Amino acid sequence: MVNTVNASNTAHAAAGIVVRNLRKVYRDATGDVVAIDGLDLNIHAGEFLCILGPSGCGKSSLLNILAGFEAPTSGSALLNDKPITGPSRLQGVVFQDTAALFPWLSVQDHVAFGLKNTPLSANEKKEKVRSTLALVGLQDFAEKWPHQLSGGMRQLVSIARVLVTDSRVLLMDEPFAALDAMTRQRMQKKLIEIWQATRITVMLITHSVDEAIYLSNRTLVFTKRPASIAVEIPVDMAHPRVVTDPEFNRLKSIALTHLGF
């Protein structure tokens, strides 16, 4: 039993992302909108990177390109040295909107979804679903449906359905934005536990400076559109972090300054 859990954890061999000279242009009725212009970015294997930036700055475009949902206009995005050509199990997304869950699937069926096309036996799949649900703390909710869960729990299902596939990279698009403040704090704590257990590479987009400094190893503050990096803030603090710590506040104020506050 213990071995299986370990095996599933080590299977999350971390992977890095390299973005070079990335450009994304959207064409609409009023003309071209340059969302990203010449962005260079490395996400190191196993790191927890947060991206902070004003609304509409191109953060979500970056995430969609890294997820393989959209193609860059020019430039490159590499995952493990290979160009990202489309969505795959290697990089999973946790969307802001929990409507991304399938209302017709139970919690355990969500987690089993990503195992459909793997060569695992039925028993191995079952065990994997079980251990992944335990990892995110949803073992007692396996037979519930999304409409029976709270917003926080739904996001844990969103995380679990990605983790089960031994995804190398977790891309999170304001995953806790719709939650109340208390739930949000609990979820952040939980996410750190999950990250520490799996050492999966995480890129998380957020509007909350507190959230970025609380979670990340490194926070990037983006400029207004087209997106470029205004400042890089390494966060070298041990978990669990205390939001009232002087160092925490020092980093926070750097971020706020670059956001224009």
Add this chain to the structure above:
Amino acid sequence: MTPSPRTAVLLRRIAPPLAVLLLWQYLVQQFGIGDGFVPAPTEVVLALETWIFGEPSRYSGTWLTSLTDSALRVAAGFFAALIIGAPLGILIGRSKVASDLLDPILQLLRPIPTASWIPFCLIFFGIGSSAAVALVAVGAFFPIVLNATAGARHISTLHLRSARMLDATRLQILWRVVLPAALPSLLVGARIALGLAWMLVVISEMVAVKSGIGYELWDAYYYNRMDVVVAAMATVGLFGYLSDLAVRLVVRKYLFWHVDTGK
């Protein structure tokens, strides 16, 4: 003693139809409303009793056979429409090419009243059961195909992206994402279709088939047996209601996750 809220609700619901029946009985009995062409409710009940339980004869003991004939035609036509219409609608909803090719034809055919297909049903299938089944199928086809199309067209991008990032194949996306997402709309279409099916079976039996509730209804009209006519109307109404109830039970069982219809 004040009745409990539950009893009050029940009374409120039962009282109006009961009042209508009593008024109808009173008007016919006391004033001969309808010049003898409108049967009183009690006459209808007696006619229905003979029709169901009587010795085999005209309008006697033939109710169950007629009902079975009609119900089987409804079922056959409805399921034929479902088997063809549901996959076709999902195809049109998911494929731009299929939509461009097929949608204009459907939109042109749809406004044609189904009953006007009766001549062609008779030419192709002759007088008999299959003509009725064909007419029911034509009528039931449109709400099913159109609602399946609408359901399949509006699949959330988030759902499609979720499935793709979890490495689902096209077939798995169709089966595990598109079909369940389109199901609520598809079942709305099925409910409308089933209601139409009962209407069309009666119409087709009036003109094209020599059996079934619709046939007996029209036959009874020619013999001035208005009590049997009303008994036939009540029968179709009741079974139309029961089949709608059956679809609603299916919906409740399989769409419990759909917050809008599951309750």
